[in-house]
Amino acid sequence: MYVYMGHMRFKDTKPYEDGFWEKNNIRLVQDLITDIAFEQKTLFGQSGTEYTYDQLVIATGSSPQTLDVEGENLEGVTGFHSLQDLSFIEASSKSHTKAVIVGGGLIGIELAEMFHSRNIPVTHLVRENRYAASSLSTEESAILNPHIKDHGIDLRFQSEVIKINGTEDGKVKSVTTQKGEEINSDLVCIAIGVKPNVRWLFDSGLEINAGILVDEYLQTNIPDVFAIGDCAELRHPGPGRKSIEPVWYTGRMMGETVAKTICLQKTKYDPGIWFNSAKFFAIEYQCYGEVLPEHSAKQKAIFWQDSKQEKSIRICYTDSGVTGFSVLGIRLRQRVCEKWIQLHYPVEKVLEDLELAFFNPEFSVSYGDKIRAVYQSMTGVHLQTKRNRGYNSIYRFLKHENAQTP
Amino acid sequence: MSYPTEESLSLRPAAYPGISSAQKLYIALGVIALLISGLNMAGKFLPPDLSLWLAVGLVSISVIGYAVSMYQGKQAGIKNNYVYSSSLTRRGTIAWVLTLVITAFYVLLYFFPSLLGFSDSGNTGFIALFDPLSQWISLKPASQWFVYGCLYTLAILLFGVKFLLKYKGNRYQQLRTGSVMFFQLCFAFIIPEVLERLNQPAMDLKNMWPLNYYFFFDWHLDQLRAAGNPGLIMLAWGILMILVISPVLTYFYGKRWYCSWVCGCGGLAETAGDPFRHLSDNSQSAWRIERWVLYPVLIFVLLMTAAVLWTYITGQESILFLNSYAIREWYGFLIGAIFSGVIGVGFYPLFGPRVWCRFGCPMAAILGIQQKYFSRFRISTNGGQCISCGNCSTYCEMGIDVRHYAQQGKNIVRASCVGCGICADVCPRGVLKLENGSVDLHSKSAL
Ligand SMILES: Cc1cc2nc3c(=O)[nH]c(=O)nc-3n(C[C@H](O)[C@H](O)[C@H](O)COP(=O)(O)OP(=O)(O)OC[C@H]3O[C@@H](n4cnc5c(N)ncnc54)[C@H](O)[C@@H]3O)c2cc1C
Ligand code: SF4
């Protein structure tokens, strides 16, 4: 995305300089594995090379979810997942004058921002009645919708693609939605989610459900074979967690866990408190813990927003303490939020100390009083900050409040 | 082992869509302003006052108008689209031409001012353009340094306004930029000129040794001593800055208090140099070169100052086989003029705006050592939120590989960090925050 928009070069996106691998005794090989013989502990590459292993970690990632409608194979229909997809979109952008994006999630919004940067008009089709409906609340989506539209994106809700139409020479021409609308475009990007990339392993002897099934040590049913990242499916996910969580952070934590195990320090996968983040054009989003898109008597929420500034804070809680945070346009400190959630801090205590969690740049305005005022208008309880909120008080909170769970 | 390249993936930068007609108009105004100063050089067709104000006015309208047309009405946020497509910012032809022009200007200014019209017996041409202003402020004709000061200050002010527009909605950036604009205008420009008018030594009170390498030169010390009490106060102030003010501020806030809030070199880099910040090389090898160049310059300035003071105190010109006058002349030529001026500013469009600050500035070296070992300043990494996207490393003007630390959940405590805060702003996941604190919140051992 940032390469496409001209913010970075491709090489700037690599997490390590090219020399890193050799220096650390890691041999990087480009080859497609087509088959695995687990008995012989051997992998077969497309190039004809065979690779043997003592321990094998499968991390083949995911592939884009398909719509399963007619016309999906037409030229000009693409997912947005791999470098090849990016190259394709890059090459297409030179000749195409319009794009349709299907899917109201985090990848869809990246595509919209990319096309916007090149002044390519976008029609963005979303199945639900608001943006990011699976993770954001209605009010939060209400902040995003105008923001996205202000960027000139033709955002259409409750629009499902039922057919993709092509020209005679096999190129995409338009899409048809369930409402009967036909939208013309010679580039259609499908971003409706991902699925584990495990098809090629179906008869290999690995136990596979949607993804490769792994236990709490990320071990598959076959000895000395692990699976991590987008392609893995946990047999027993922790409470409130999904069995497949295809995000960067879980992939990284799984990698670290397996690395320890392989280095003879057998370690269980413990992803801690769930967190995620994204950016919708200029609005940053972070979430920690369990935040449901809809609230009930069980999980309640305090919500404050400044819609002019496109900022909001949502704190979810139950009678036994806070469960999660969801913020737009504001940065929170992960460690502090994590601790509040882990130790079930009562919501009033969290509100009093909210400044401990702000992670915005120095001199930014604090929104603590505003959200405490919202709580007061909800419950009549007047809360006040008691402490100095400097760096050292954050330190004291993280270090010393360990023991005394409130 | 071969790695995919941009070319093999058809990821070449998109064609830059070009600039709007309003922007072309503003550039045309700037060109007219240059022509007016050029005409002045060719002979005097316009009255001197008029041509100066016309040129300055047009340049201001040109830069500010251009900036307004770029950022007006846009939502706050990061504005880096097409950075790697525009010829100016991806070392294209325009960048090379600009480098040549700035470098040539510096060479003329430092070594051949007469070609710009400077003359003891009455200025002509470009330098004479500034005579009316110089007469008005300090009652004498312009020197080449006065002209330089005017242009430098104008650049920081105008591009400062552009920066303020670009980073609207971010108070750290607003305050910091306001601060460098203020210090340049008042401390570097107005106060010294006024002091001169009052027949006092014209000292830039924020320009500290060793950046101000001539602070301990004999002529400077003599000048201060000859000026009586005001001179002695300035001498005391200069020493107080070195020994007390700077260490204390650096302890609490890191070197940023100077490098990106006060310093003139930093001020120009942050404002006029802002469009080029991604050009600083963040590879390991560049870091190696940095250490092999920066610290020798520091040693050079320390030895030179020691030699000069030795001569001042003992009256002996040579130490062992070295002549202290020769050493200081070499320092002034190599470091003071070529490195900090010609290369330091001229090479903005090729190597980013902090070439001097990163590879040369002995002041930054000292503050950096303190920052690394005796300072509360750090950039905190927000737990595990980093997605290794690389924006921070790309836009670090000091070529720090910020991501290297962030993706491991480590804080960034690096000698070279000038605390500009841009890495934290461009991060799309809210991972970085500049902070001052005596303990490390993020290391497991501290908690
Ligand atoms: C556009 C986009 C944006 C995203 N943004 C975010 C974000 O902001 N935050 C976030 O948390 N997550 C984000 N994600 C998700 C995140 O990128 C993935 O969760 C993460 O990359 C998964 O890592 P992985 O190692 O499991 O798989 P991948 O990174 O997909 O790596 C799989 C690798 O295996 C290789 N491979 C596959 N099959 C074979 C084979 N048979 N033989 C040899 N090699 C093979 C593939 O070529 C690939 O290199 C994004 C994903 C996309 C597509
Ligand atoms: S690390 Fe960040 S704050 Fe420091 S110089 Fe680089 S961009 Fe600026």
Ligand code: SF4
């Ligand atoms: S910009 Fe932020 S998310 Fe990207 S690599 Fe740097 S710290 Fe990580």
